[in-house]
Amino acid sequence: MQEKNTGNSHHIIDYSTYVFVWVMLVGLTALTVTIAGINLGDYTLVVALFIALIKASLVIAIFMHIKLEEPIFKVFIAIILATLAVIFILTFIDYTFR
Amino acid sequence: MANGTAVIAGKSFYEEGTTKSKSGIASWIFSTDHKRIGLLYLISIVSFFIIGVIIAELIRLELIAPGETIVDAETYNRLFTLHGVIMIFLFIIPGIPAVFGNFFLPIQIGAKDVAFPRLNLLSWWLYMTGAVLAITSLFLPGGPADTGWTFYVPYSVRTGSNVIFALLAAFILGFSSILTGLNFVTTVHRLRIKGMSFFKMPLNIWALYATAWIQVIATPIIGITLLLIIIERTFGVGIFDPTLGGDPVLYQHLFWIYSHPAVYVMILPAMGVVSEIIATFSRRTVFGYKMVAFSSLTIAFVGYLVWAHHMFTAGLSETAAVVFSLLTFIVAIPSAIKVFNWVATMYKGSIDPRTPFKWVMVFIFLFSIGGLTGLVLGSLATDVHLHDTYFVVAHFHFVMFGGAGTIFFAAMHYWFPKMFGKMYNEKIADIGVYMFLISFLTLYFPMFLLGYNGQPRRYFDYLPQFQTLHVISTIGAWMMLITITLVVWNLIHALRKGEKAPDNPWGGVTLEWQTSSPPPLENFEEMPNVPNEPYDFSHLTGIKDGSK
Numbered sequence: 200m201q202e203k204n205t206g207n208s209h210h211i212i213d214y215s216t217y218v219f220v221w222v223m224l225v226g227l228t229a230l231t232v233t234i235a236g237i238n239l240g241d242y243t244l245v246v247a248l249f250i251a252l253i254k255a256s257l258v259i260a261i262f263m264h265i266k267l268e269e270p271i272f273k274v275f276i277a278i279i280l281a282t283l284a285v286i287f288i289l290t291f292i293d294y295t296f297r
Numbered sequence: 298m299a300n301g302t303a304v305i306a307g308k309s310f311y312e313e314g315t316t317k318s319k320s321g322i323a324s325w326i327f328s329t330d331h332k333r334i335g336l337l338y339l340i341s342i343v344s345f346f347i348i349g350v351i352i353a354e355l356i357r358l359e360l361i362a363p364g365e366t367i368v369d370a371e372t373y374n375r376l377f378t379l380h381g382v383i384m385i386f387l388f389i390i391p392g393i394p395a396v397f398g399n400f401f402l403p404i405q406i407g408a409k410d411v412a413f414p415r416l417n418l419l420s421w422w423l424y425m426t427g428a429v430l431a432i433t434s435l436f437l438p439g440g441p442a443d444t445g446w447t448f449y450v451p452y453s454v455r456t457g458s459n460v461i462f463a464l465l466a467a468f469i470l471g472f473s474s475i476l477t478g479l480n481f482v483t484t485v486h487r488l489r490i491k492g493m494s495f496f497k498m499p500l501n502i503w504a505l506y507a508t509a510w511i512q513v514i515a516t517p518i519i520g521i522t523l524l525l526i527i528i529e530r531t532f533g534v535g536i537f538d539p540t541l542g543g544d545p546v547l548y549q550h551l552f553w554i555y556s557h558p559a560v561y562v563m564i565l566p567a568m569g570v571v572s573e574i575i576a577t578f579s580r581r582t583v584f585g586y587k588m589v590a591f592s593s594l595t596i597a598f599v600g601y602l603v604w605a606h607h608m609f610t611a612g613l614s615e616t617a618a619v620v621f622s623l624l625t626f627i628v629a630i631p632s633a634i635k636v637f638n639w640v641a642t643m644y645k646g647s648i649d650p651r652t653p654f655k656w657v658m659v660f661i662f663l664f665s666i667g668g669l670t671g672l673v674l675g676s677l678a679t680d681v682h683l684h685d686t687y688f689v690v691a692h693f694h695f696v697m698f699g700g701a702g703t704i705f706f707a708a709m710h711y712w713f714p715k716m717f718g719k720m721y722n723e724k725i726a727d728i729g730v731y732m733f734l735i736s737f738l739t740l741y742f743p744m745f746l747l748g749y750n751g752q753p754r755r756y757f758d759y760l761p762q763f764q765t766l767h768v769i770s771t772i773g774a775w776m777m778l779i780t781i782t783l784v785v786w787n788l789i790h791a792l793r794k795g796e797k798a799p800d801n802p803w804g805g806v807t808l809e810w811q812t813s814s815p816p817p818l819e820n821f822e823e824m825p826n827v828p829n830e831p832y833d834f835s836h837l838t839g840i841k842d843g844s845k
Contacts, residue, residue, distance in 0.1 A: 285601065289617075292616060293546075293605065293614050296616035297617075
C-alpha cells in the first residue's frame with residue numbers, strides 16, 4: 200500500500216556471516232566436484248542436485264536477504280518452487296511411463 | 298511524485314510529460330508515464346496486428362483454390378509462420394496487459410504510476426527491439442522462418458531459413474513480458490491507494506495480477522528453450538535433434554510448459570475487461586465477486602498443469618496422456634465460474650447495451666464455442682482424429698481472436714473516451730460489432746467442418762472436395778478486412794473530429810471514472826474516493842438503478 204513503504208528498510212547482516220556463507224558455497228562446490236569423481240551410479244544426479252539445493256537456499260536466504268524479509272516474499276518463493284516441482288513431476292510422469 | 302514532476306492543475310497527460318522535451322516524438326519514446334507507454338504500445342501493437350491481418354489475407358487468398366494460386370509452397374510456409382509469430386508474440390500476448398493494463402492498472406488502484414516507471418519504458422524498448430528483429434529476417438538472405446510459430450525440432454534445427462532471428466526476437470519479447478509482469482505484481486502489492494484492500498480491487502486488476510504471475514514464472518522457460526535451439530543450430534550440440542542424440546519430445550514439453558500458460562496470458566486480461574464492462578452496463582455488482590477473483594488465480598495455476606494436451610499424438614506415454622487429459626478438463630471449471638457469474642450479473646440488471654457491451658456479448662458467444670471445442674480436443678480419443686487439422690485452427694481462432702481479440706476491441710471502445718477524451722460514433726461502432734460477428738463466423742466456422750473432414754492444418758494444397766468451405770472462409774476473410782477497416786477508421790475519425798467525452802460517459806464506478814478524460818499526468822487532481830465495495834452503483838445519481 201502507498202502508506203506502507205517497507206522497501207526502504209535496511210537489514211543488517213554481519214560481514215562475518217557473508218564470509219561464512221561464501222566459504223560454505225566454495226566448500227560445497229568443491230564437494231560437488233569431488234563427488235563427481237566417485238561412481239555413485241543412479242544417485243550421482245540426486246546428490247549433485249541436493250548440494251545445489253543447499254547452495255541455492257543459502258544464496259536466497261542470506262545474500263538475497265529473504266531470511267529477514269516480510270513473509271509475503273517467502274510465500275512467493277514457495278509458490279514458485281511448488282510450481283517448478285509440479286512441472287518436474289508431470290514431465291517425469293511422461294518419461295517414467297513411456 | 299512518481300516521476301519527480303509536479304502536476305499542473307487542469308492539464309492532461311498529453312499537455313505535460315515526464316521528459317525534458319515537451320512535445321515531439323522524444324516526449325513519447327522516452328516518457329516514463331505509464332499512460333504514454335500504454336499508448337506507445339497501442340500504436341505498435343495495432344501496427345503489427347494490421348501486418349498480421351494482411352499476411353492472413355494472403356494466406357486465405359492462396360487457399361481459395363487447390364494448387365498454387367498466388368505464392369509457392371515455401372513462401373506459404375513462411376507466411377503462416379510470420380502470421381503466427383506476429384499475432385502471438387507481437388499482438389495477442391502483450392495486447393491487453395501492455396496497452397490497457399499499463400494505462401489503467403495504476404489508475405484503477407489509485408496510484409500515480411507503476412512501481413518501476415523506467416523498467417516499464419525499457420519493456421517497450423525491448424518489445425520494439427524484438428519486433429524489429431522479427432521483421433528484419435524478412436529482408437535477409439534465407440528469408441523469414443518457415444517452421445510455424447511453434448519452432449518444432451528437428452525441423453527448426455535443420456531448415457535453411459532465418460530461424461535464429463525469429464528465436465532471438467521471441468527471446469527478447471519474453472524479457473519485455475517479464476518486466477511488465479514484475480511491474481504489475483509490485484504495483485498491485487505496493488501502490489494501492491489507502492482503503493483499497495485486495496477484495497476492493499476491480500476484477501480487471503485481479504486478472505492482470507494473475508496474468509503478471511504467469512508472465513514472471515513461465516516466460517523464462519521459453520527463453521531458455523529458444524536459446525537451446527540456437528545453441529543446437531549454431532554449435533551442433535545434441536539437445537533436441539535425435540540424430541545428435543537429443544530428444545524432440547523434450548522440446549515440445551519445454552515449449553508448451555510456457556506456451557500453454559501463455560494462452561492464459563492472452564485470455565485472462567480479456568476476462569478481467571469483460572467483468573468491468575458487464576458490471577458497468579448492467580449497473581450491478583459482479584455476481585460472485587470473490588469467486589470470479591479466485592477463478593483468475595485458479596486459471597493461472599491450473600494453466601501450468603495441462604501443457605501436454607498439445608502433445609497427445611507426439612509419442613507421449615499413455616499414463617501421462619490420461620493425466621493431462623483429466624487436468625485439462627479441470628480448467629473448464631474456473632472458466633465456467635466466470636461465464637456463469639457474468640450471466641448471473643446481467644440477470645435482473647438494468648442493462649444498457651452500448652457498444653462495449655455488444656462486443657462483450659460477441660465475446661461470450663464466440664469464446665463459449667472456442668472453449669467447448671477445446672474440450673473436444675482435450676479428450677484423448679477425439680484428439681487423435683482432430684489433432685493438427687483445421688479443427689484446431691478454428692478452435693484457437695475462436696478462443697484467441699474471438700476471445701482476446703474481441704475484447705481488445707471491446708476495451709478500446711470502453712476506455713477510448715477516457716484515453717483520448719473523445720467520443721466515437723456509436724452507430725458506426727455498433728455496425729462494426731454486427732459485421733464482426735458475421736464475418737468471424739463466415740471466416741472460421743467452415744474450418745471446424747474442414748478439420749472434422751480431415752483437412753490438415755498448415756498444408757499448402759488440398760483435395761478438391763474441400764474447396765467450397767475454403768472459398769466461404771476466404772470470403773469471410775475479406776469481410777473481416779472490411780470490418781476491421783471500418784472499426785479502426787471510426788476510432789481514428791473520432792480522434793480527429795469526435796465530440797468531447799465527459800469524465801464518466803458510461804456511468805462506471807471504478808476509479809478511472811473519477812478522474813478527468815483524459816487524465817492528468819499523475820492520474821488524479823484530488824484523491825479519489827474508494828468505494829466500500831468494488832462495484833457499488835448505489836451512490837450513482839442520474840442513472841437508473843436496476844440492481845434491486
